[in-house]
Ligand SMILES: [Ca+2]
């Protein structure tokens with residue numbers, strides 16, 4: 001099953017949030033965490049450093065077709081196909097023309113995905129970006145300022161221990177604030193004040209955000225204050241995402257004529273609006289229709305009364321909390337495949 005758990009932060013964020021990624025997703029095959037940054041375009045060297053400063057491993061390394069596919073999903077969910085953003089990726093041939101290295105110094109060999117006629121080193125191009133529709137590579141001028149994609153490997157952000165929880169730092173608009181102000185600050189944007197109830201959570205927060213070791217941060221749970229004895233007079237706090245989606249049924253293989261019902265539910269500080277969508281046409285068309293479904297507060301049940309081969313389309317369930325602005329949403333996809341009856345019969349003894 002492919003589950004893309006994504007967090008969208010639309011524009012409109014205040015300055016304290018300026019370094020929030022536009023979009024974060026977890027690649028289900030590799031487990032990598034990806035973040036797309038678009039709020040300020042940067043050149044390769046600055047973007048590389050920015051990823052590291054923000055707690056990521058680096059600009060994304062695309063060493064397999066799986067990563068290509070996951071990054072494509074990230075871009076597709078974040079910006080659809082209406083944009084030509086060409087995000088920078090983590091490779092260069094600065095030291096030795098034509099000898100491409102990932103930013104960690106490993107050679108680009110084995111898997112490559114250059115676009116047609118690339119790399120062409122046109123007027124000296126030693127860095128690289130993803131070319132629309134976000135899956136092939138083009139060498140570009142290292143001085144070009146572009147959006148960029150950072151990534152982190154699963155062993156580093158310890159996803160299994162913390163169940164996909166994502167944390168981010170906020171600063172009070174005023175000089176300092178109380179825990180109650182921190183709670184409402186998170187809630188205003190569709191988050192909750194981070195619930196810290198174990199050392200694993202603290203480790204996750206330390207790894208996933210770029211915090212100042214000299215500052216105390218308001219949190220909730222068994223701890224009230226991270227990184228300091230008390231947070232009276234603190235200027236910052238930690239928010240976390242609150243409504244991951246859960247599918248009632250992860251079965252993917254069906255036969256023509258089967259009935260399919262999958263409930264998708266989300267929970268959060270305010271009731272989320274959940275709905276199923278179906279992608280018709282080829283993926284690059286970005287045409288999503290609403291299939292038959294039963295929508296209730298906080299959940300939606302996809303109903304396919306008699307499955308057809310065409311149902312092997314990509315379904316996704318999305319949830320948004322539209323009470324607050326900027327809005328925040330999640331998407332979960334399931335790869336339903338409907339097999340012809342004949343194949344099933346042929347396989348039977
Ligand atoms: Ca070059």
Ligand SMILES: [Ca+2]
Nearest residue numbers: 120121138139
């Ligand atoms: Ca080029």
